[in-house]
Amino acid sequence: MAEHLEMKKTTPQEFLLALVGGLFAPLVAIILIIVYVMGIQGSLLDAGASEAEDKAVRERIKPFGVALAIDPNAPRVERSGEQVYNEVCGSCHAAGALGSPKFKDAAAWGKRIAQGYDTLLTHAIKGINKMPARGGDPDLTDLEVARGVVYMANAAGAKFEAVLKKEPEPTAEVLARGKAVYASDCAACHDTGVTGAQKLTDTSAWSALIKQGKDHLYKAAIEGSFGGPPRGGNDKLSDADVKAAVDYMVDEAKKAIAATEPAKQAAAPAN
Ligand code: HEC
Ligand code: HEC
Structure with missing residues (x-):
């Protein structure tokens, strides 16, 4: 019996080792396996989720994404007369809605064509x-409208060409x-763009302004426009002075616009 009682006493270290080996080691292994399996499942789930998420996100930002993707400085491709007609004018003129001269209706267009191209263009x-x-x-x-006019007038027997009246170039x-x-x-405002004044280097803003024609710009500069003071705030300036300043601004803006063109053409794919 005594021998039996002489069983070796386990030291605390041995106890700990046994505990770790016998209890923790399997436990750790199990945990690792669980973690591993969950990891695999997680990554599979993730893949699915992220795809769906991606789609949702893309869907959500779509309007912004599209808006951002439009380069405001990209050269604008002027539409053909047929395109303009199909996209805009046809909605009335195809059927003669609101009393409009109907497409290809020579009788309806006859006396209108007789007014001459310039008058038709001005009216359009x-x-x-x-x-x-x-x-x-x-x-x-203006050119697109002119092409639309010519497309319709010529379909009714006219032989017009889509040309625009050129604004006289200012002298040196x-x-x-x-x-x-x-x-x-x-310059105080238009060099800096302060309070929303269109900087001369802002080619997209000036393309839009130039499109409105000099008469509009002269008037806006003389009488003032939203945020732009009449005569730039200096009532000693004559109309001719203000007009000359507008001429200069348009001239500078046109140079800036022209400067962006070669780069754009170089970037355009060759065909
Ligand atoms: C909302 C309907 C509508 C649309 C869209 C429309 N038109 Fe018209 N258009 C009319 C009507 C109505 C008249 C007749 C006006 C009148 O003489 O009383 C007319 C007349 C004209 C005339 C003849 C003007 C004259 O002096 O006799 C021209 C040119 C013309 N349209 C060009 C165009 C062009 C180019 C487009 C597209 C860019 C266009 N229209 C789009 C309704 C429309
Ligand atoms: C105190 C600031 C200020 C000064 C000075 C100033 N502008 Fe402007 N200008 C503006 C602002 C702001 C706008 C933008 C208005 C808008 O949003 O259409 C503007 C717009 C314009 C436009 C475009 C009009 C339009 O349809 O939007 C012209 C042309 C113009 N200015 C000419 C001049 C000329 C010429 C002078 C000098 C004689 C001048 N401006 C001085 C602030 C100024």
Whole structure:
């Protein structure tokens, strides 16, 4: 019996080792296996979830993404007369809605064509009676409207060509005067863009302004426009001074716009 009682006493270290080996080691192994399996499942789940999530996110940001993807400085491709007609004018003119001359209806177009191309173009750009300005699409350029007019008029027997009246180029003298007026009375805002003034280097803003024509710009500069003071805030400036400044601004803006063109063309894929 005594021998039996002489069983070796386990030391605390041995106890701990036994505990770790016999209890913790399997436990740790089990935990590792669980973690591993969960990891696999997790990654599978993740893949599915992230795909769905991705799609949801893409869906959510879509309007912004699309808006951001449009390069405001990208050269605008002017639509053909047929495209303009299909996209804008046809909504009335195809059926003769609101009393509009119907497409290909030579009788309806006859006396209108007789007014001459310039008058038709002016009416199409500015609107007349129930015919809305630019067919109701303010984004159409003058040239696009002209092409739309020509497309419809020629389909009814006219032989017009889509040309635009050219604004007379300012003389070097006017530009020099304009430059001086600009420096003293306009640059403070239009060089910096303060309070929303269109910087001369802002090619997209100026493309849009130029499209409105000099007459509009002269008037806006002389009378003031939203946030832009009349005569740049200097009532000593004559109309001619303000117009000269506008001429100079448009000239500078056109140079800036032209400067962006070669780069764009180089970037365009060759065909
Ligand atoms: C909302 C309907 C509508 C749309 C869209 C529309 N038109 Fe018209 N258009 C009319 C009406 C109505 C008239 C007749 C106006 C009148 O002489 O009383 C007319 C007349 C015209 C005339 C003849 C003007 C004249 O002096 O006799 C031209 C040119 C013309 N439209 C061009 C266009 C072009 C180009 C587009 C597209 C860019 C267009 N229209 C889109 C309704 C429309
Ligand atoms: C105090 C600041 C300020 C000064 C000075 C100033 N502008 Fe402006 N200008 C503006 C602002 C702001 C706008 C933008 C208005 C808008 O949103 O259409 C503007 C717009 C314009 C436009 C575009 C009009 C339009 O349809 O939007 C022209 C052209 C213009 N200014 C000419 C001039 C000229 C010429 C002078 C100098 C004689 C001048 N400005 C001086 C603030 C100024």
